[in-house]
Amino acid sequence: MKQLIVPILLIITVFSCKNVENSCGQAYIGGEIINPNNDYLTIYNESSTGDTIYLDENNRFYHHFESLNPGLYTIVHGDEAQFAIVEPNDSLMIRLNTIDFDESFVYSGRGSKKNNYLINLYLDLDEEDRVVSKLSRSEDIEQDELLAKLDSMKLEKYNSLNSFIERYPTSDLFKKVGKLSIDFSNYTRKELYPLRHYGMNSPISLDSLPKNYYDFRKKINYNDNELTEFYPYYNFLFPHFNNLASEKYFKETGKLTLDRTNVDYNLNKLELINDLVHSEEIKNILLKYSTRNFLSNAKSFNDSELVYNSFIEKNTNEENEQYITSLYSTIKRLKEGNILPEVEILNYKNEVTTLNEITSKPSVLYFWSNKYKEHFKNSHYKVKNLQEAYPNIDFISININSNTYKVWKRILKQHQFDYKQEYRFKNPQAARKLLAIQYVNKVFVIDANSTIIASNANIFDYSINKLLDKIK
Secondary structure, eight states: OOSSSOOOOOOOBOOOOSSTTOOOOOEEEEEEEESOSSSEEEEEOTTOOOEEEEOOTTSEEEEEESOOOOEEEEEEETTEEEEEEEOTTOOOEEEEEGGGTGGGOEEESTTHHHHHHHHHHHHHHHHHHHHHHHHHHOSSSOHHHHHHHHHHHHHHHHHHHHHHHHHSOOOHHHHHHHHHHHHHHHHHHHHHHHHHHHOTTSOOOGGGSOTTGGGGGGGOOTTOGGGTTOHHHHHHHHHHHHHHHHHHHHHHHOOSOOOTTOHHHHHHHHHHHHHHOOOHHHHHHHHHHHHHHHHHHOSOHHHHHHHHHHHHHHOOOHHHHHHHHHHHHHHHHTSTTSBOOOOEEEOTTOOEEEHHHHOSSSEEEEEEOTTSHHHHHHHHHHHHHHHHHOTTSEEEEEEOSOOOHHHHHHHHHHTTOOSTTEEEESSHHHHHHHTTOOSTTOEEEEOTTOBEEEEEEOTTSTTHHHHHHHHO
């Protein structure tokens, strides 16, 4: 359970009500976090600003809510997040280990059965997604066979959900969330299949797909405010609008290829979101993250200005406007030729230094998060090869998490990475904002004078060698 919105546990508990309807809405949250990334959790839903709950000296927490709005809630710990159903008379407690976040969830108490079921459902769907992704790219399986497999997977999950509902009393909300988790997983796989099989950057011929392939789109409700905290919903909506925008782009331009940083394609996407989504809350979320994605990857500041202005015209959320405006301003300060900002970092001895102090010769700054384990390992292995090819360039690894010194060193030791070129931000939140780090694959290439050569490179892209040749 990873993504836009992304994996952790929701641990909310509702005190047993004394009235017949069990609708008093009192709630408790409690549990224990093993190997915590920091000393608190945050919990919120679409109608609340959020509560901060601190761990005690034993890494346990307990909190009483005087009032609860039944529905989907999100809890954030470190860089992990998850939602769960919380309803009156629930009494949930949890124990989890951040090293193996998803698989370590253990619920107990009233309401644990439904949430444990959802956790297992999401883990199963996540594992299936990896299998489907691989099969979608394979030439060894026929299209009809693969699509039949998708329908079979969906039916199997439906049968399991119905069996659970027959065995245990469940609410309409649980039934809806369970069903839509399965539906949106299936819809997402169908949106992604043509891109994976035929290519992401060329038009998809409808003749290559079964008749009525996209009929599932007719079932989509773009305005279900109950799903505001439901990440499978957005896992579908983002690739869905990507596809709609690319279809419009190919139709209007007649071109046969598409660069996903193309400004017209991205303006199409914002227009489609604005036209099709009438829920202000859902629309603003889609506009925010679509704009953030473009600004974080744009190759032209003129294009960035066009997309930024389009966002400002359509967005109605003041907080989102401040966020995107701040990001836009930061990206302008990080363009080629400017000096890298002063950012405080901590070395393997836990000593404070700055990025400028450690970049006295041409350098590559790359980032990692323990949330993205595969990227963490692969980026370090890739850099090892680059170091051999470019021995006169420093490759500096920086952890962007809000991890403690102990947690950070433990992760590096587990993977046997040398501490000498490993750092972490002293103030991760401020540093990520100052360097416009929205995604871990962002890479800075700078010269010996801390002048920015590139602020949005990618060590896995073939063009990285051309950049390094310029400064070696």
